[in-house]
Amino acid sequence: MLKFSDKNYNLLNKIEGPQDLKGLELQELEELAAEVREELLDTVSRTGGHIGPNLGVVELSIALHKVFNTPTDKFVWDVGHQAYVHKLLTGRQELFQTLRQFDGCQAFTSRDESEHDSFGAGHAGTAISAALGMAAARDLKGTDEKVVAIVGDGSLNCGISLEGLNNITEVTRNMVIILNDNKMSISKNVGAIPKYLNNIISGRSYNKFKSFTKTVLKKVPHGEEIRKKVSKIEEATKGLFVPGILFEQLGIRYLGPIDGHDLPTLIKTLEAVKTFNHPVILHVITEKGRGYHPATQAPEKFHGLSSFNKKTGKSAKSNSLTFSKAFGDTLIEMAEKHKDIVGITAAMASGTGMVEYSEKFPKRFFDVGIAEEHATVFAAGLATNGIRPVVALYATFLQRAFDCIFHDVCLQNLPVIFCVDRSGIVEDGPTHHGIQDLGFLRSMPNMSILMPKDENELRDMMFAAYNQDTSVVIRYPRGSSQTIEELQSDKPNHIDWGKPELLRSGKDIAIWATGLEVSTALEVAEILSYKAKISATIVNTRFLVPFGEELLTEHAQRMPIFTIEDHQMKGGLASTVDECLINTKHNGVYHFGWGTEIVPHGKQDLIKDSLGMTAQKIAQSIIDQLQP
Numbered sequence: 020m021l022k023f024s025d026k027n028y029n030l031l032n033k034i035e036g037p038q039d040l041k042g043l044e045l046q047e048l049e050e051l052a053a054e055v056r057e058e059l060l061d062t063v064s065r066t067g068g069h070i071g072p073n074l075g076v077v078e079l080s081i082a083l084h085k086v087f088n089t090p091t092d093k094f095v096w097d098v099g100h101q102a103y104v105h106k107l108l109t110g111r112q113e114l115f116q117t118l119r120q121f122d123g124c125q126a127f128t129s130r131d132e133s134e135h136d137s138f139g140a141g142h143a144g145t146a147i148s149a150a151l152g153m154a155a156a157r158d159l160k161g162t163d164e165k166v167v168a169i170v171g172d173g174s175l176n177c178g179i180s181l182e183g184l185n186n187i188t189e190v191t192r193n194m195v196i197i198l199n200d201n202k203m204s205i206s207k208n209v210g211a212i213p214k215y216l217n218n219i220i221s222g223r224s225y226n227k228f229k230s231f232t233k234t235v236l237k238k239v240p241h242g243e244e245i246r247k248k249v250s251k252i253e254e255a256t257k258g259l260f261v262p263g264i265l266f267e268q269l270g271i272r273y274l275g276p277i278d279g280h281d282l283p284t285l286i287k288t289l290e291a292v293k294t295f296n297h298p299v300i301l302h303v304i305t306e307k308g309r310g311y312h313p314a315t316q317a318p319e320k321f322h323g324l325s326s327f328n329k330k331t332g333k334s335a336k337s338n339s340l341t342f343s344k345a346f347g348d349t350l351i352e353m354a355e356k357h358k359d360i361v362g363i364t365a366a367m368a369s370g371t372g373m374v375e376y377s378e379k380f381p382k383r384f385f386d387v388g389i390a391e392e393h394a395t396v397f398a399a400g401l402a403t404n405g406i407r408p409v410v411a412l413y414a415t416f417l418q419r420a421f422d423c424i425f426h427d428v429c430l431q432n433l434p435v436i437f438c439v440d441r442s443g444i445v446e447d448g449p450t451h452h453g454i455q456d457l458g459f460l461r462s463m464p465n466m467s468i469l470m471p472k473d474e475n476e477l478r479d480m481m482f483a484a485y486n487q488d489t490s491v492v493i494r495y496p497r498g499s500s501q502t503i504e505e506l507q508s509d510k511p512n513h514i515d516w517g518k519p520e521l522l523r524s525g526k527d528i529a530i531w532a533t534g535l536e537v538s539t540a541l542e543v544a545e546i547l548s549y550k551a552k553i554s555a556t557i558v559n560t561r562f563l564v565p566f567g568e569e570l571l572t573e574h575a576q577r578m579p580i581f582t583i584e585d586h587q588m589k590g591g592l593a594s595t596v597d598e599c600l601i602n603t604k605h606n607g608v609y610h611f612g613w614g615t616e617i618v619p620h621g622k623q624d625l626i627k628d629s630l631g632m633t634a635q636k637i638a639q640s641i642i643d644q645l646q647p
Contacts, residue, residue: 023112026061027052027319036110037084037135048085048282053076055104056310057601058115064329066118067127067446069100070316071321072171075201075279075305080104082285082519083167083197087292092165093137093153097146098175098270099127102136109135119446119627121621126447141450143389147169147196150222151183154191165293170488171305176388178291187269187298194273195292196300199279201307201318207461245581249375266300278308297477319369336590337525339499344496345474346438347372347507348411349481354380357485361401362384363410365394371411391416395423395435402433407485413441414453414494415460421459426464428490432465435491442470442534443585444613444627448620454613458590461564466490467516468563471535473500475507476561496535496585516567525554528641529574532583533560533592540583542634543641551642559594568599581641588612609644611637 024032025612029045031054033039043051055077063070065180081104083094089109096102106115106124111133117123128136138149152170172178175198187306229368272295277284285303292299302635307322308314312323312510313332327334343422354360361383364371368386377384388396391412398408417439428435442453460468467489471477478494522537523544532540537559547553554575560567574580580600584592593610600608611632619626627633 023058023116026058026487028523031052031058031107031112031438034094034108034110034112037089037108040081040085041397042110043085045283046464048081048364049160052081053280053310055107055203056082058107058112059103059327060311062115062118063103066120067323067325068118068326069103069323070311071308071318071323072101072201073103074309074311074314075307075563076101076169076199077309078106078280078285079169079197079199079284079303079305080108082282082289083169085286087165087167090134090137091618092167093150094135095138095140095146095150095153095166095168096128097140097168097170097262098143099129099136099140101169102128105135106133109133117149119620120362121619121625125620128448133456135182139450141447142180142265143174144420146174147180147183147187150194150196151187151190158191160195162376164277165193167194167197168290169197169199169579171201173389175215176390178390178392180488181552184266184271192297193295194298195295196298197273198300198302199305200276200302200502201305204610213456217242220626229319230582237262238378259283259571271299272297272299273302277302277491279303286303289645300370311352312624316353334393339501340474340498340503341372342471342474342477342495342497343372343633345372345482346411347376348441348506349478350376350438350539351379352478353409353481354383357407358406359407360485361408363387363394363398365389365391365410365412365416367411367413367440369515371438373411391420392423393422399423399427399431399433400440402428407434407436409436409438409481411438413451414439414443414456415441415451417453417456418459424460425463429462429463429465435494436481436482437490439492442498443496444618444623445497446620446622453494453496453616453620455532456587456591457563457586457592458594461590461595463490466492466564469561470534470563471561472520472534472559473502475503475512479511479514483516484515487516494534500535500538502538514561517562518565519561519567519570520559521570523555523557525556526578527554528579528581528645529556529577530581530583530598531560531571531592533563534585536583536585539634539637546634546638547641550638551645553642553645562593563592566595566599571596571599575600575608577606579604579607579609579645581606582610582612583637584612585608586612587615589615609641611640 031053056074059070059073062441071628073167081592094106114124119126125132127141130136147170150166154166170180277288288301292301306315307318309386325334362373362376363385365387366375366389368374368377388398394410398410401408444452445452470482480493484493528538530543540557544555544557547555580596582592582596588610593612593613596608
């Protein structure tokens with residue numbers, strides 16, 4: 020691989036840390052911005068990642084590091100996926116070549132990776148609260164570092180952000196918030212707050228007129244006296260006309276909006292902001308995907324994607340059906356048959372496969388923005404009035420709605436269907452692995468939990484879930500089972516509620532597996548038969564709640580039980596099996612899944628290989644366990 024130092028970057032090669040930006044002139048900073056964009060495209064086109072958000076914050080990141088001094092000053096990025104430029108400017112150019120690779124550069128900010136990353140974050144909405152905590156700690160210690168929260172990609176819509184804004188003036192007099200406004204989270208921003216910010220942008224003429232009036236009044240007799248009287252009237256009435264007054268009413272000085280790609284203006288404004296001794300929010304307008312035509316034309320696609328052709332912007336096409344596509348197609352099929360179905364997502368219409376559904380049923384589709392808690396309670400409200408909501412979220416984000424699932428859906432026994440995408444491990448690492456959710460979902464009353472082995476079974480489960488009068492969770496991974504090319508089009512297969520599926524009968528051991536690990540179990544069975552003449556029964560668990568306890572007990576009394584799951588063993592299938600057999604005589608129980616240690620980022624096959632979760636390593640471990 021070409022080393023970073025071998026690349027023809029006149030300036031970026033010389034940046035060993037943010038201190039090296041201090042002596043650069045404006046023209047050099049603009050040249051550096053061009054080199055950074057080239058490096059972003061070179062690396063992310065090869066590794067995949069969040070290219071759009073980072074192309075949009077190149078000048079902003081350079082200006083921030085030009086003016087402030089990390090790691091003494093604290094930058095808190097919200098979300099951490101817009102911090103690639105920050106990584107490049109803080110001495111991580113070589114590491115950046117391994118972005119999202121196993122044992123390489125993390126896709127988000129990480130306190131373990133660099134002292135310049137003051138706070139790790141892969142979920143939205145945390146920056147304001149975290150920065151406020153840092154500012155309060157600074158005030159308690161009597162130090163004078165600056166704390167800057169860079170809030171972007173729709174994170175201001177998030178409830179946590181609003182809670183933080185409400186608390187700022189109660190806590191500190193010295194904090195900076197950069198509002199990186201590109202009108203996009205992942206999908207296009209929705210709701211009243213984005214409209215509010217758009218009103219601010221359109222209100223620039225007011226600020227220009229105000230500045231012009233002030234200049235004119237300085238030149239006329241008694242101008243200062245007139246200006247003071249006008250100011251009093253203005254303060255009493257501007258809330259009617261100037262949207263930025265909301266922040267002012269919260270006790271936060273509002274500045275902007277300014278062009279987030281204008282380096283001179285950014286630097287000058289940040290230099291002024293640095294001297295303030297009161298909370299300030301600087302509204303910066305940026306363009307997602309700036310400088311790369313394919314990304315500006317398709318900002319949602321280029322928010323985050325796998326490797327792509329840098330020249331054309333095209334990704335390699337996959338002919339296999341994916342779970343997300345199967346979900347979206349099935350939701351359309353169900354909505355055509357059942358007029359009471361609505362679809363809900365939280366800024367994830369594209370990722371969850373709901374775009375086509377939203378176009379076909381616009382009045383029965385709700386994107387609530389980055390607000391998983393609201394999505395859940397909103398669905399509960401719909402369900403009380405005879406509507407059948409289907410809520411599509413990523414597993415890692417479902418965790419944020421834990422209390423709402425319990426308090427608002429399950430306690431009231433409401434028929435909400437949660438379709439949970441991206442379960443299991445994913446390339447982006449610990450913040451995005453979907454391997455903790457079963458630990459809390461299994462504790463919920465009035466809830467069933469299903470996990471399909473392939474896309475057709477997902478379709479069957481969705482139709483079966485609609486026929487239940489209780490809440491249902493259907494969990495499935497990103498990507499494809501790679502076992503079928505297209506969804507079956509005939510009548511959905513009947514699923515016996517709560518019953519597992521026996522796929523293969525054997526006499527020596529029984530392997531119970533969930534989701535895609537069913538295919539792993541089948542492969543393990545083939546290896547065991549070939550290498551050790553071990554005959555394995557294979558069970559597609561399908562339901563974690565209600566669980567097939569009767570069949571499990573029968574198997575456990577005749578042969579050893581092995582489980583395979585793409586989830587933490589504590590709280591998942593392993594725990595379920597142990598609980599079922601706790602007072603039952605059995606022939607031994609052994610588990611394969613993730614432990615409580617943090618699972619790293621990288622390609623799934625490399626992670627599985629390193630932690631003993633491939634079919635070959637599981638089979639060998641079973642052989643070792645069974646040897647006398």
